[in-house]
Amino acid sequence: MSYRSPSQDNDKRPLCGNESKDTEGQCRPRKRKNVAESVSKTKLGQLFLRWYDEILVFFRTLAVSLDPLFFYVPVIKEDKKCIGLNKVLWNTAVVSRSVIDVVFLVHFVVKFMIRPHKREKGPRLLRSIMFKVLVILPIPQVVMPIIFSEMRRTKSSNITILNSVILLQYGPRVYHIYQQWKKLIRKKESKDKASQWFKASWNLSLYILAGHVLGAFWYFFSTQRLAACWHKACEIHGVEISFNCDHSFRNLSFLDDFCPIDTPNPSTFDFGIFLEARQSGSLESTNYLPKAFYCFWWGMRNLSSFGSNLQTSSYIWENIFALGISIFGLLLFLYFIGNLQIFMEWRTTKQQKWRKRQYNLKLWMSNHGFDRTARKEIIDYIGKSYKADEDVNVETIIPHLPTKLRRAVNHHFCFKLLKEVSFITACPFEDILIE
Incomplete structure (x- = not known):
């Protein structure tokens, strides 16, 4: 009969290491503290988590509404026949976009830390990461200066490609809003009066946002069409010149004959739907608010009429832009009618x-x-x-x-x-x- 000391018994017991022991002395894994649990312990953390989706929708909508600031940066100076830049507006656009990108980056990290159980797996995870990276890439800060440089060069041949790069990111950013909005609707699936008013206000803000974005694109494309007219005139007259406003005085009177404002000649160059922007003086204005409100009115007017009043030229990208206005206006109309029917x-x-x-x-x-x-x-x-x-x-x-x-x-x-x-x-x- 052998005697075993308590120390020997303890030596035979399993070592738990980072694990804790239950009442029977067995090892059990310790529960890791979730970041969400630690955040939700405070009253401020609970309030933040409760309104997290609403805050995210707000910032995504704000991001899409601030991006058009980049499109109002170029300013046409008819007296010097050059393309200037509104540096104050440019700095404002860069700072605001950078702040929004930081918010999205924080959200991207927090989503994988606070909600690990909701992470996708496999190819779906890869697509999700690529989609979110595309949204937060600083494309306007990089591409827009290149576009401005192309517009002021002697020959401009890469504008269409650069515009496509801008639109390539703008689409996912708009889809991000729709995606988060649908998630918020499922979360707040309710038929009370507050919920219905919330949906109605969202529908109105979506319509206003669409008019604001389309008006900004219209202004931006108008500056490009005027630059294209100047490039064509210089090519016909055999003149190689840059439209940078830093150059000294030059005799460019032939540009007024080739690209007139009051009596346009469609046989030489047809501005189409962009002629109104030039005749209204919006392209020359350095005051942002009047210019932005005029373009916003243009976007709302044509969006509500499905672009039926637009007189386009034969320029293919202009027709694609007008067609997009018509289709987008129709989709918004059907969306609003559907929501109205649900409300009724x-x-x-x-x-x-x-x-x-x-x-x-x-x-x-x-x-x-x-x-x-x-x-x-x-x-x-x-x-x-x-x-x-x-x-x-x-x-x-x-x-x-x-x-x-x-x-x-x-x-x-x-x-x-x-x-x-x-x-x-x-x-x-x-x-x-x-x-």
């Missing part, structure tokens, strides 16, 4: 439920012989205390009625029964007994 169906269902509830309530009170005053008070109370689509059991709401109304209902139900008892009939304190 919701209102109709709500009214039907309210009428049915009133009918059942009146039938119940009529069967129990309530007088007109009590009926009105009960209906008013239920209408104020319960939602229109909320089910109400009339037999269980009596304890929740106001004191005076509850006493009247109890008196109505119980007094007839109590009066059948001889002792109660002789008692002068009927109301006290009923209560």
Whole structure:
């Protein structure tokens, strides 16, 4: 018979290392503290996590609304026949875009730290990462200076490719808004009045945002078409010149003859839908707000009319732009009509439920012989205390009625029964007994 010391027994027990022991001495893995749990312990963290999706939708919408600032940077100087840059607007656009990109980058990191259980796997994860990287790449900060340089060169042949690069990122950024919005709708799947107003305000903001973006593109493409006209005039006259405003005075009167403002000649160069931008003086204006509001009005006007009033030239990219306005306006219209139909169906269902509830309530009170005053008070109370689509059991709401109304209902139900008892009939304190 051998004796084993406690120390020897302890040596035979399993070493848990980073794991903890349960009541039976067995090792069990320690629970790792989730970042989300540590954040949610504070009241501020709980509030942040609750409104996280709303904040994300706001920043994504803000990002798309601030990107058009880059398109208003070029300024046409007709007196010098050159293309200048609004440096204040450029700095504002770069700083705002950089801040938004940092916010998206933080979100990209936080999503994989706070919500590890929601991470995609395999090819889906790779597509998700590539999509998010494309959204936060500083493409306008890099590509826009190249476009401005191309516009002021003697010959410009890469403008279309560079424009496509800008649009390549703009599409995913808009889709990001739609994606997060659908997620927010599923999260807030509700039929109350606040939810419906939230959806209505979003629909209006989406329409306004579309008009703002289209107006900015229209201004930007107008400057490019004027630069293309100048390039064509120089090519015909055999002149090689840069349209940089830093150059000294030059005699470029032939540009006025080839690209006139008041009496355009479509046979030499047709500006199409971009002629209005030049004739309105928007291309020469250095004041951002009047120029932006005019372009915004142009975008809203043609978006609401599906581009039916646009008189285009034979330039293919101009027709593609006009066609995009028409299709996008039609899609927005169908989207709004669909939401309006859903809202009307919701209102109709709500009214039907309210009428049915009133009918059942009146039938119940009529069967129990309530007088007109009590009926009105009960209906008013239920209408104020319960939602229109909320089910109400009339037999269980009596304890929740106001004191005076509850006493009247109890008196109505119980007094007839109590009066059948001889002792109660002789008692002068009927109301006290009923209560």
